[in-house]
Amino acid sequence: MCWNFGVLWIRLRFLMKEWGWIVSGVGVDSFQVLNLAEFYAVIVSRRNVRCAGGRDCWLVLRLECCLAGFKSCTDGVSFSAPGISASPSEENLRYFNVMILGPSQSPYEGGVFKLELFLPEEYPMAAPKVRFLTKIYHPNIDKLGRICLDILKDKWSPALQIRTVLLSIQALLSAPNPDDPLAENIAKHWKTNEAEAMETAREWTKAYASA
Structure with missing residues (x-):
């Protein structure tokens, strides 16, 4: 089972900082791994060079374990919810490409x-x-x-997962809320003539979101 992504991220940064590592010329405080496989090879090679026992050996073994868990979280990420897919970028482990299918019986x-x-x-x-x-x-x-969504703002909690965020966005497509708008003109349209606004949403979906 995949570990909590956020906890892994914190552990990985902490261990790298504790050992004073800089990877690919990027400091851990602005951590970006350009190639996870290459990064893992660097860790293993440093273990072979530096791991003569004691503290260094223990640290690198912990780091390898942490990275293995991190990799399991980012390799082939998928969510069981129908109509949602998310996959991490190979160039930046913190960046995800997401696709959401418009829910049935919605203008999307x-x-x-x-x-x-x-x-x-x-x-x-x-x-x-x-x-x-x-x-x-x-x-x-x-x-x-x-996106105007409370869990992306003041209602966010570290206990929430990426899956929860994406499911909430999918639900927002099923139930637009013009009473808490981010696009004022669209919200006004929705409240004054919902049928017409929904038809416009369908037209935009056909124009910009066709597969």
Whole structure:
């Protein structure tokens, strides 16, 4: 079973900082691994060179264990919820490519919506950063793709998982809330003429989110 992604992230950064490692010229405080396989090989080679027993050996074994768990979290990430997929970037372990299918019986049905999800360095104490890359007509999503969702703001908790965030976004597509808008004009349209607003959302879905 995959360990908690955020806990692994903190442990990995802590262990690297404790040993004073800098990988690929990038300090651990702005940690970005360009190639996980290469990074793992570096760790193993350093173990072979430095691990003569005692503290260094224990640290590198802990780091290898942590990275193995981290890799299991990021390799082939998938979620059991229908209509959602998420996979980590090979170039940045904190960046996820996300795809959400428009829920049935919603104006977004038949659409394929691309999103990006980024884990800030403060994660899991801070919420993931998520935005739509596909244009969408929705009162809670603005023209930059930013999302009005409480668990991405003041209701965030370190106990929440990425899966929970994506399920909540999917639910937002099923039930737009014009009373808590991010796109004011769309919310006004939704409240004054919901049928027309939903038809516009369908047109946008066909125009911008067709598979």
